[in-house]
Amino acid sequence: xxxLFGRRKTPEELLRQNQRALNRAMRELDRERxxxxxxxxxxxADIKKMAKQGQMDAxxxxxxxxxxxxQIQKIMMEFERQAEIMDxxxxxxxxxxDDAMGDEEDEExxxxxxxxxLDELGLSLxxxxxxxxxxxxxxxxxAGGKKAEASASALADADADLEERLKNLRRx
Numbered sequence: 001x002x003x004l005f006g007r008r009k010t011p012e013e014l015l016r017q018n019q020r021a022l023n024r025a026m027r028e029l030d031r032e033r034x035x036x037x038x039x040x041x042x043x044x045a046d047i048k049k050m051a052k053q054g055q056m057d058a059x060x061x062x063x064x065x066x067x068x069x070x071q072i073q074k075i076m077m078e079f080e081r082q083a084e085i086m087d088x089x090x091x092x093x094x095x096x097x098d099d100a101m102g103d104e105e106d107e108e109x110x111x112x113x114x115x116x117x118l119d120e121l122g123l124s125l126x127x128x129x130x131x132x133x134x135x136x137x138x139x140x141x142x143a144g145g146k147k148a149e150a151s152a153s154a155l156a157d158a159d160a161d162l163e164e165r166l167k168n169l170r171r172x
Contacts, residue, residue, distance in 0.1 A: 011097055019090060026083050029076055036076075040069050 009017070043066050050058045 011093070015090060015093055015097070018086075022083055022086055026080070029079060033073070033076055036069055036072060040066065043069075 043062050047059050047062045047066070050062065
C-alpha cells in the first residue's frame with residue numbers, strides 16, 4: 001500500500017517487518033512441533049492399546065502414521081536451521097545499515113584527517129577560507145586594492161559609454 005502513494009520502506013522497516021514474520025513463523029512451528037510430539041505419544045499409546053486388543057490392521061495404519069511424523073519433524077528442523085541463518089544475516093544487515101548510515105564520529109574523523117593533511121602541507125583551512133570573498137558583499141569591494149579601483153573605473157567607463165549611446169539615439 002505504501003508504494004501506491006510513493007513512499008518506500010526504509011531498509012530498517014523492511015528488516016523489522018521480515019523479522020516479525022520470521023518470529024511469527026517460528027512460534028507457529030514451535031506450536032506445531034509440540035502438537036506433533038503429543039500426537040506421536042498418543043499414537044504410540046493407541047498402538048499399544050490396539051495391539052493388546054488384537055486389532056493388527058489398526059496397528060499397521062497407526063504405525064504408518066507414526067512413520068510420517070519424523071519426516072514432518074525433519075522439515076521443521078530444516079526450517080528452524082534456515083531461520084537461524086536468516087537471524088545471522090539480519091544481524092549482518094543491521095551492522096551494515098548502521099555502518100552505512102554513519103555516525104557523527106565519522107565526520108569528526110574525516111575532519112581530523114583533512115586537518116592533518118592541510119597541516120602537513122603547511123596550510124590551514126581557516127587561512128584558505130579567510131582568503132575567499134564574502135558572500136554578502138559585492139566582489140569588487142571584497143577584492144580591495146588596485147583590482148577594485150580598476151574594475152570600478154571600467155564599470156564607470158562602460159556606463160558613460162552606454163549613456164552617450166542612449167543620448168545619440170534620442171537625438172536621431
